[in-house]
Amino acid sequence: MVDFRLDKEYEELRDSVRQFAREQVAPVIAEHYEKKTFPYEVIRQMGAMGLFGLPFPEEHGGMGGDYFALCLVLEELARVDSSVAITLEAAVSLGAMPIYRFGTDAQRTQWLPRLTSGEALAAFGLTEPGAGSDASGTLTRAVLDESRGEWVINGTKAFITNSGTDITCLVNVMAVTGTNPDGSKELSTIIVPSGTPGFTVAPGYSKVGWCASDTHELSFDDVRVPAANLLGERGRGYAQFLRILDEGRIAIAALSVGLAQGCVDESVTYAKNRTAFGHAISDYQAVKFLIADMDLRAHTARLGYYDAAARMLAGDDFKRYAAIAKLNASNAAMENSRWATQVHGGYGFMNESAVGRFYRDAKILEVGEGTSEVQRMLIARGLGL
Incomplete structure (x- = not known):
């Protein structure tokens, strides 16, 4: 039998977020949208509710839920405002999820508790000024300096959500790390913590929509991070x-x-x-x-x-x-x-x-x-x- 009705736990989660969106988000979001300011107070409340940790295990500070629960929350938030909803979606799906799925135990221990609590945000640096849907056009490069055990990153990323807030702690950066046997680019993902020397966050874009979310161009000028910041397998980034x-x-x-x-x-x-x-x-x-x-x-x-x-x-x-x-x-x-x-x-x-x-x-x-x-x-x- 096919049944599209929600289980009680899903219903309770949906209803609680619906109430939160109407009572806490709706009264303040228009001003943030007009002024193009990031709604830190709303994000803090969402963190306290456990929304950033919904699909992650409790051992990593999560709520032990699943991805469908996250989707229900996104729907209810977006019924009132999409800027808040995309902040949560990008923080979980693009920021924390790659570390959970592909990170080492040390990387999960270092980063996930802050990300799943909403204390900090993470971003994913894929898109570039000349490379979006075609990731093979990626120009950002990362060279392994074996003598110092560091990746040296140079390049530019564009339209990166959650990359420049006061609570952004890292960006997962897609970069060319070599050449595959067939001549194609070897793409890998490297964790770059905020504040790393050479890592520059440009002023926020003037956008048509999502005006209360955070979006920036990023540049990397001889940015050095430890070799251990490789996320997942080398060459498996894409x-x-x-x-x-x-x-x-x-x-x-x-x-x-x-x-x-x-x-x-x-x-x-x-x-x-x-x-x-x-x-x-x-x-x-x-x-x-x-x-x-x-x-x-x-x-x-x-x-x-x-x-x-x-x-x-x-x-x-x-x-x-x-x-x-x-x-x-x-x-x-x-x-x-x-x-x-x-x-x-x-x-x-x-x-x-x-x-x-x-x-x-x-x-x-x-x-x-x-x-x-x-x-x-x-x-x-x-x-x-």
């Missing part, structure tokens, strides 16, 4: 990242569903209270149908990420289903934000309105952690095409 990215697509799908559902929530409330020609606009069939279609998109997208997460947790091959979930959910977020703005009229075009922020935040969901075109490639590949 393969490791692909595994992390497959999981992350489910998380981004959940975040996208949250935004899509937030558009429904805001539109229902507004339509019931806004009057035109003597009636609430919810009385008009055109508005009813717009919102019904929005709910349809959010619900079906939710089922998609539920399915992908279930396959992942069961140990099945989930790559194609993660791509389907991410593609469908990001489309739903983009469409719903468009029509929620339409329902709200002029009010929806104001930055202080929730749907105005949703509209600005939605587009990046079709780009980050694999563009929509990349998702279609993965789906087709999964079908043997």
Whole structure:
């Protein structure tokens, strides 16, 4: 029997985060968004709730939960604000998860307790000014100075989330460390602690959306870190990242569903209270149908990420289903934000309105952690095409 209803523990977690988002995030996030400031007080509260440690074992300071629990939390946060949601997603999926999955015991002991508690944040440095979806275009290089037992890193990274906050402690950096026998680039991942000499964080970007999240360009000028900072096997950096990215697509799908559902929530409330020609606009069939279609998109997208997460947790091959979930959910977020703005009229075009922020935040969901075109490639590949 197929049952999409949540277990009691999942329901309780979802409900507690929903209440937190409405009572603690919603009242303050508009000001952070407008001023483009990072919501440290909200992040501290999320850390106290254990949200940064959800999918990690208790021995590493985690909550002993699973990846689906993280996805439920991301959905509920994004129903109110995506900047907070992406901060959590990137900190867990891209920052802490690579260390948990591929790190040595010493690396896990050194870094995970601070990351899983939310005391500190970590980032993943993959994208470069000339290399995004095509990681083979990576130019950042790391040379092993065997005489000193150190990696020497030079290069630039772009659009790196959580890389420049006051509590950022490290960046996992993808770099070229040699040449494979077939002539291709050998890619490896190296942990670079914040504050390492030669590691420079540029001023934050001026972004269309996610204005209360932290995003920077990074430069590495003869940055030296111990050889022991190699994360996982040398030459396996890209393969490791692909595994992390497959999981992350489910998380981004959940975040996208949250935004899509937030558009429904805001539109229902507004339509019931806004009057035109003597009636609430919810009385008009055109508005009813717009919102019904929005709910349809959010619900079906939710089922998609539920399915992908279930396959992942069961140990099945989930790559194609993660791509389907991410593609469908990001489309739903983009469409719903468009029509929620339409329902709200002029009010929806104001930055202080929730749907105005949703509209600005939605587009990046079709780009980050694999563009929509990349998702279609993965789906087709999964079908043997």
